[in-house]
Amino acid sequence: MLENTLHFEIAKSEQISAYARRMSDEIGDIGYYALPDIGKHESLERIKNKYKTKQNVVLIGVGGSSLGAKAISNMLGLEIIFIDNLDESVIKGALAKISLENSVFIISSKSGTTIETISIYKVLLAHFKPKDFSSFIFITDEGSPLENYAKSVGGELFFIPKNVGGRFSVLSNCGLVPLALAGADIKAILEGAKAMKERFLEQNDPLILQKAHHYATHPNAKINVLFSYDSRLKAFNEWYIQLWAESLGKRRGYKRMGLTPVGLVGSADQHSFLQLIMDGPKDKSVTFLKVAAKNEITVPDIKLEFLNSCDFANNLSVSFIQNSQSTATLQALKSENISVDEITLSRLDEWHAGALIYYYELLTSACGVMLGVNTYDQPGVELGKMLLKKMLSTQ
């Protein structure tokens, strides 16, 4: 179960119905909507079996090629080694942990020519000098240069559907291949996503449109804080930041549109960013995201001399205290009339991972429709890439 309670005024149905139609219009063209329905994944079973003796799953990919798999593996406590930045300490750290023999390598790039990914791949080739490519899996768009390369060397090859953008691709092979190899139950992930699809697109629960309408129209909700009260959601925050920033930060004609994402982890970040939300400019909405209490660790009933003012937490589970901190902070912000809402997941498992991902993808699409932007492109990052190429080509 994913429950979501909005603590702000909600839009009337006539305000959102036109947007619901515009969103439905996208469904045929925009590939991610259909991902929960895409049937059996026999090829995932096959590679799981093929690589079952490999100890490490190593994913080489940046941005949309790694953030989704990282979000879900973090939620589920699965081990994937990410080389997700063209950065010496990241590469050295990964190389120290792996050998060619005990690893399966996934080279993931939608365009097939992401400079970071291909450069890291070359470093690995020089380092490991593989005799063949039996331990290499390539994930890319059909028709990309990386497809042709993969075929020429004989590595495993998986496709991302062309009409699925990188940041919306975690429920495609892009996320599912590494997650399956790391041991996730792919079927349950997709079932969770499908449940959200049914709820919001088929049964037309208006909640996501109401929430998006608030964000797209309310002057006090320009910065959208996701306050996750479970450190297993830290990588999900990063995934959300990419999804939100890159989808919604767009020009509409001459106008600059967009909503700014912030990711926090509770309760730790109550000791960091919270002061700014409470007393700073009123431009921030806050979504409290929590997982129903696990109750695996309890604060023991120890009374320490001089520290009795802390005894009120004794005999309570750590996760119960953490969730209570979420509730208390929500109430404090609500008393300041700050836009807050609360999402509660019953558990952190595959089903809920899929549900949460799909919920946020739909919310992003809904905001995009309401802001009147193209949610699915990213024209603003091209200039920097061009300048880099020019700069380095003259070296």
Place this chain on the structure above:
Amino acid sequence: MLENTLHFEIAKSEQISAYARRMSDEIGDIGYYALPDIGKHESLERIKNKYKTKQNVVLIGVGGSSLGAKAISNMLGLEIIFIDNLDESVIKGALAKISLENSVFIISSKSGTTIETISIYKVLLAHFKPKDFSSFIFITDEGSPLENYAKSVGGELFFIPKNVGGRFSVLSNCGLVPLALAGADIKAILEGAKAMKERFLEQNDPLILQKAHHYATHPNAKINVLFSYDSRLKAFNEWYIQLWAESLGKRRGYKRMGLTPVGLVGSADQHSFLQLIMDGPKDKSVTFLKVAAKNEITVPDIKLEFLNSCDFANNLSVSFIQNSQSTATLQALKSENISVDEITLSRLDEWHAGALIYYYELLTSACGVMLGVNTYDQPGVELGKMLLKKMLSTQ
């Protein structure tokens, strides 16, 4: 060397001179200014020696009690185990790595009664059942309940000066004790900080005031992005976020003041947040923070069939490419007239860690003076704490 180039219009000296005086006025009252001068640290040498056989340094502390030590240990590649959130997976993850015998435990809380820290400490006591407190170090304010407790059990005790706030405390015992135990050269950290003190407070280099003036007055610089092009600066970003948000997000009378921090790591986050900066609302300044190229890993001169469009990176070092990405992105943003500046560190070592920390502390104080807020309190987090205590006490 820490070099900083501002790519925006700078204030005239008469616009900032009054603020320089107001900042000088703070120096006697606000303790962090003096931390680089505080002489010899014999007690740090003593405990380094006392605990030299311990394999793990375990720091229990949240917010200002951990973020500074985490920032510097991340920069230097030092190993400290942080239990910095009251969160079951964080606690379980740490417990799986440590034993009582091979660890020294630091319990760090300025007030001495931080509910997360004391609760985690109780979990550790129940888990390890220590016979004595010879492996426990307590760091707190003089006169706090935790001081009294530490004395009653006979643990090592270190003080944070009363007039040094938690988020400004990394150059006090709060940061120095864990860093010394983890092997950092404390003297060099303080020398780096002292060099910035001399440059900006004694020789009156106006750069920090100019930069702060821009942030405090320019409508396009309400969100301040720190874009660090080295993953060893990731925890520094987190430290910056706390420092900035909690210091500057304040009420001034009825008015809500504040600047919103965002931390990014390059080049990875060029594939995430950059689109929003380029094309979204023009309310973001960006500081590019980079480390002069290390050149430890080079992209080999491998030409892969079909992928020759990526060959322009061949024969270049990974860190050179990363820094070039920083430069290219800076230029792209500059062409959009977005407020950018660039900080370059010659190396990531103790001296530069201290310099960078102190530079940012001074910048925060300067912004606080210009915004007319109390930079050093955090009244907004109290209501949530009160609500929590009320909520849990009735359990």
